[in-house]
Amino acid sequence: MFQFLEPHAPLVTLKVDGRDVQVPAGASVALALLANTGGPTRYSPAAHGPRAPFCLMGVCHECTVEIEGQGITRSCLSTVCPGMRISTETGNGTL
Amino acid sequence: MQAMNGSSDVLIIGGGIHGCALAFHLVRSGASVRVLEKDYPGRHASGVNAGGVRTLGRHPAELPLSLIAKRCWKGLADLLDSDVGFSAVGQLRIAENEDELEKLRHRRDLVSGLGLDYREEIIGADDLHRMVPALSPHCIGALYVADDGHASPFRATTAYRLAAERLGACFERGAEVVSVTAGHDRFHVTLRDGRSFGADRLVNCAGAWGGRIAALVGDDIALEPNGSMLMVTMRMPAFLGPVVGAAGRSLSFKQFANGSVLIGGGHRAPVDIDRNGTSIDLMGLARAAQNATALFPRMKNAKALRFWSGIEGFTSDHLPVIGPSASQAGAFHAFGFSAHGFQLAPAVGLVLSQAILGATTACDLSAFRVDRESIRGSVTKGA
């Protein structure tokens, strides 16, 4: 898993699949996922292959998750907000 | 006689779904067939349209042909030994107010009075919302045909082509026709790259370019090329079965098995048939988006992934041109489908093949005759 290197950055608490997670302010939601999830954050629609963020620059769409209030969207282009609720894919290939 | 690159009983100009379906039926009946496609088969309207398979709402003149097509679609995958993506999920035309519902009732009555074994039925609010729970509650009824549906345009076109090829039909790609000479019951066709082919019969299935090809055999038809815009969304959880249109809006709306939603409605955008160029008019797409969200509120957060349009050919009366040339014996036409030809293709292929081979046709094609006054052009518009 990724780790954050700034020990003194102010932290933001958000929920990923109902679980509380703490991440430095200013980080992208994709990084929040990479630092707190070892496994897949979605499954590919055609062959249901496990996927997770890949390019982190908005091109690949592999980081797509559901963010409450923003809908189904690329998490690498979203900055973490306190109280944000994020749902990753649970397997039926709609993300 | 000039040197030729090939000869066949029939030469078909245009490898869209009409050309491919016709090729299949002709070769199946024993004729030798060559299709000349200027790009690759299914490149244009046939490969990129909304895929609606409907008799609902058709011009009465088209219904007999369309009903034959409806029967064909049901067995098409078996006939072609290939998945064409057809699902008979039904088609609805929604009424949002009493005026619209009244218009739909008129249509229902009109259809009942045609003497065809075919009905479009009115369904009320309760049944409608049970059938389409995602529909906005303000919708009060609909016109419904249960065995309409949708199919995959590119797959269906390809299925016809592959089946025709298996039976010996020949398909040339990158084969743009520039001249046609006729004489002694033979046609001699020359391509831009210099190749030439000969045949006893010539068929114009050239879609939006059909007006130009028609002129090469002496038929002067006003054909306006134009684009019909579509948009597809990112995948969404399944929420819709039937294909939906609206009585008071330009909208076609369907959700595929993979969850993406396709939104059309015939909003136009200019095309350039010399360069295969299409364009996008965002205002038209904005209207399509507004129509979609008005009927299906959950679409507000749906994300459009791609906009496109195919290149269609529109006749002045929006009915196709199907049948023998009025100027040149042995030449035939099947074009000008005015953005609603996909569903008709299986029937056009069958019936036109009958006409070409001199057999009795399964239905009368006189409503689509080449020389009807309503489509004559002395100055061909835009083509």
Place this chain on the structure above:
Amino acid sequence: MGHYDLIIVGAGPAGMAAAVKAGACGLRVLILDEQARPGGQIYRNVEILAPHLRQALGEDYSRGEDATRALQNSLVEYRPNATVLHLDQGRSIVWSQHDGLHSASAKRFILSTGALERPFPIDGWTLPGVMTVGAAQIALKSGGAAADNAVLAGSGPLLWLVASQYLRLGLKPRAVLDTAPPENYVQALRQWRGAVAGRELLLKGWHLQREVRASGTPVYRNVSDLWASGKRRLESVGFRTHTGWHRLDAVSHLFLHQGLVPNDQLAAIAGCERHWNSRQLSWQVITDPYGRTSIPSIFVAGDAMWIAGADSAALTGQVAAVCVASDLGHLPADLYALELERLMKSVQEQARIRAFLDILFRPPRWAVVPREEETVICRCEDVQMKHLDDYLSAGGDDINEFKSATRCGMGPCQGRLCAPTVAAILADRGQLPGGKARPPRPRPPASPVSLDQLAALSGDGCRQ
């Protein structure tokens, strides 16, 4: 609708330099960028990054702040968080911000949309844990995050740069796998003039490699095959060198890199013609020497035009701006000629160096044409190498027909990650001869747009 002399898309080195130059020539300029801060990818977050991270990223990164400061201090209108959707025939542009869609018209456009990484399709590359080297660097720049014990694999300057950046932050990579084939060095020697011109750059690169080796990080050269495997995520990495096959287990992250390709999707959507660049193994917008495309009102600049790095991007951004200023009568002919000559001289020098680097870091065939039939070439739609093989064996030769037949390129990334691979495979089979190459035809929107934003256009019209 707002009217401008010039609208620039992308606030990376090329866009920023173009904006500042055009502003200085007295043009009315709007610059749009998708991110919250200027800098593009290379100078991402340079304005606000914590000091110890800045230091680890190196001086080349910090220098970017000069450019961002120049932009912020200029009189150009700069709009961040703006995602461009469509550029209509070089006349008007539509973009999305949080509050809805906006549009504007301009006499000229400069598309400085940068680059993306060339796909590196190996067996298992879709597994969670496999990412790009660029992603590793973005994680550092945009969140101060890094993965310990990572394997880096591929070739190109970025590979060594990120490896050394990791080391400076106290993170030792598990291994660095260098896929540059030995014959590249031989062929690169023919471009020795470029090497001499770029000796500073080459020396920097050599120092980075030395830094990595001196740290004790295992470095494997001449890697000639590579796979990743695991069940729900990456677990193992296998690779072959001249001594045979090796395997690393318990690998949590594999970062891949083999160069960049232009991010020219918007230019293609706008209708700019492209051709296949067989030296850089990518589609490239067809331009005159100054970046003007087949649509006279549209220029491309920076890596979106051809991959040449940040310094070259700043130059080509200025070249485009100078041409636009001259086009619009804001630069007298003699001054225009002088500026252009000065800038083009530097551009050409950069190009010589680039020719050398292109050969030195040219991906080996195995990394571009997958050997395994099951290797995924279209990640979005799970289209595999075997599907392309079948299509080509049946006589197919058209990328767009292949797309219609298999959905390759129809997914959310709209072909950005598969088009380079498909084209490289066709080129490898000799099916992309010079003039007959048919590039993919991406369509708007350049980024997905919500229907409620789109619908609002028809209501009260577009906002400014």
